[in-house]
Amino acid sequence: MKLFSQQDPRRHGGPYDRGRADSYYRRPFNPHYFVGDTYSSPRVAAADMSAAETAAYARGFTDNEREGDFKDWGSPYAHVSRDVGEDQEGGSP
Numbered sequence: 001m002k003l004f005s006q007q008d009p010r011r012h013g014g015p016y017d018r019g020r021a022d023s024y025y026r027r028p029f030n031p032h033y034f035v036g037d038t039y040s041s042p043r044v045a046a047a048d049m050s051a052a053e054t055a056a057y058a059r060g061f062t063d064n065e066r067e068g069d070f071k072d073w074g075s076p077y078a079h080v081s082r083d084v085g086e087d088q089e090g091g092s093p
Helices: 015-024 051-067
Strands: 032-034 043-045
Touching: 015 032, 015 051, 032 051
Parallel strands: none
Antiparallel strands: 032 043
16 A cells, blocks of 8 residues: 555655655754654555655655755854843843
């Protein structure tokens, strides 16, 4: 029984969607998809994917890499106050 619908390759949780999401979040290339909604349905691993499913994942991943749409995780120092060492008027101590 085929789990992935070729008629809806970009559905949430599908191979194309998962490829784009992995690239967006800067996760490694790791073909997979979910039978239904992401994380709330069975996960299909690369070993169990067809060539078409793997190609859809790769297309999603490379489309996002080419577009350069990546998660902005912010500065590693975002938690540090910018006004450390300044008085209330913004000058030096």
